[in-house]
Amino acid sequence: MTDDSRFILDPATADLHGDNERLREAGPLVPVTAEGVRAWAATDYATLMTVLTHPDMSRELHHWADRHTLPPGTAIDRIVTDTSMLNAEGERHRRLRMPLTAAFSQRRLNGLRPRIEELTARLIDRLAELPADAPVDLRLEFAYPLPREVISELIGIPAAHQDDLHRLSDAIAQVGGLEDSPALRRELRELLDEIIEERRGTPGEDLITDLFELHEKDGGRLSEDELFATIELLFIAGHVTTVNLITNAIRVLLSEPDQLELLRSGRCPYSAAVEETLRWDSPIAYFPMRYAVRDVEIDGVRLRGGEPVLACFASAGRDPGQYEQADVFDITRPQVTHLAFGHGPHFCLGAPLARLEGEIALRALFGAFPAMKPVALPDELPPLDTLLGNSTRTMPVILGPRAR
Template sequence: MSQESRLDQDTLDAREQQAADGYDPDAGRGCPHARFVLDPATPSLHADNDRLRAAGPLVPVTAEGVPAWAATRYATLLTVLTHPKLSRDIRHWATRDTCPAGTAIDRIVTDTSMLNAEGDDHRRLRTPVAGAFTARRLQQLRPKIEALTDRLVDALAELPPDEPVDLRKEFAYPLPREVISELIGIPAEHQDALHELSDAVAQVSDTLDDSPDVRRALHELLDRIIEERRDTPGEDLITDLFRLREKDGDRLSSDELFATIELLFIAGHVTTVNLITNAIGALLNRPDQLELLRTGQCDYSAAVEETLRWDSPIAYFPMRYAVQDIEIDGVRLRAGEPVLACFAASGRDPGQFGENADRFDITNPPNAHLAFGHGPHFCLGAPLARIEAEIALKALFEAFPEIAPAARPEDLAPLDTLLGNSTRSMPVLLGPRAR
């Protein structure tokens, strides 16, 4: 059965189930009658997104068993991200008790860090962390990023040049993992165990699969590390947050401090892995674009920004909830209904990026993509992700002038997750190192 046929059948099955539950997604909506079922393991995310955009600006979907509205187009997503009557606070979700436990959506919407806070609470939780991502602090971190990248390139150069190498596992993943460990302050004695668990979360592990048990073990280990760091201060974010808590105990509770550090460690590198992986794949399969970089006609920052637009590291991100009945782009949302942000779909919206929105082209003018969000919840780590990706791409493609893909894009397995958008591997033939 084709992906399109399977999606249609899943849609019919979902509509039948929702009807049995007494839920009518179309009543008074003027929406398309089909309810899309989002498949975390879809082999054609962008084809799914094409159909979602064609179905309307806000489309009824089922995501991991949860009925929601999907903001599919750029302008609609921008509205959703900034609308004063849409909140990330789960208390506004009318049917939150029906969310299946242990899913990716459940993990995100129940997070108690700044991720889901609003208003004064959000500012209280976000402000202490923002200092770690200032331009001055990131510039101080740049030499360490460059040195780590050089070590990874040296390690790649030791591998057989004519045998496939998985650059997601050997390059795109260890770089942001090590950087966020340095920034947060993960002790060396815990890094192997922590990395083994985070490898599974990032889907690069040879021994562990991502699972609720792995996620639980990762959180428990992070909690133990944070507790130990109380007595071993250093020049890192954990120490900064402990000092702030001692100075102003009302600013950050113990639970909030732990949740914040866990969020930064996990979210602070997994999405950057996807960004670097996606950029490598895009450039390897478009030699004309890579040549623009190698000849200096375009800067590597242009490749990073075009990747963020064209192949967002995040596919779908939950949730925002209608605080009251509202109407967006002709669609009425009832109070308490959840809205899913479709970041990958918005990046290829012809209404925003023109008829060639599905084409990767680093010569495009700077674009206002939404890959890092918008408004108060704009990603704090965006500047760090950009620096890491630019340094990584430049070092890789300068070191290996004959690098070539070792598999067709359509043969690469996607991540089995609703949230992330990338492939589980990025096999290449490196060729000899430049002399």
């Protein structure tokens, strides 16, 4: 804590959950500095729920009184200036979100399941071809390519562009050798714009086609800028957080053999491991911003109109005021709610898809490699260098022989 009693949030912290414990001890709403931005942090479950649903809290940037002080090129800058449904409210949010609901419907997911299983099986076969006694990075070789391939197909990314697009999204997911940067983000946007223009004349069974049809037949329901921003959001948000979910689940299950045995024996479903991972080790650490539309009091703290609030999702998942033995990973705990996908009108559209991918991936991986073991202890793995994501840059394991 600095002299002005503000916590400095370190994007590269090696102890995210320790940082969050100290934040919760400081109160439900804590003054912080994140990437040079002064904000409040909603640290516990109940407070975060209030911030996510309060009618006097908004995601619309114009409510932020000090938005002119935002340092350019940061993770916060990329999120809060996004022009898609991410930062829309009210009727505009409903207008932008409505066209996407069918894409993530249960019917569409049921149709996707066989394809997700096929892609997973292909990745397992590729892993089985590697030396059984040599380290392999499961974040790079398994947790990342599965959701990337799924979202590419769902959106309708042409095969000719997938290598270039994947090279750029590698950096966003923090795999491979490229580093995320403003220049890389511009290159990604230019490539997505090129893909969208090419797809105008080649309709298919995918999201880009669905959005084009809406844009053209419904009196411009989506403007050109909104169309591009929506597709960019879906591609990035549609796979990066799922990479973290699968990586985090692999990491904790390999360090908790009793929990893993409950899954392998069939006494607990793999869906329980997905939900407990989402609670205990949220794929998102902190997410910007909600702004006070007017002066408002939340949990005894007076927010002035225009002040920003950071959502602490990973902290809320380990709030001892909400969960018994909150720090313990336990897939047998009674079903509990969590906020890993948000809440209210901005609840993550892709939550059912992420859950499905996580369940399929974990069942296939741990069924295929019963002798798999980690190369390093969980706290020895390098963390992501980002304020937003919560995971590790690598997940090295020794696979061992494939099950017969």
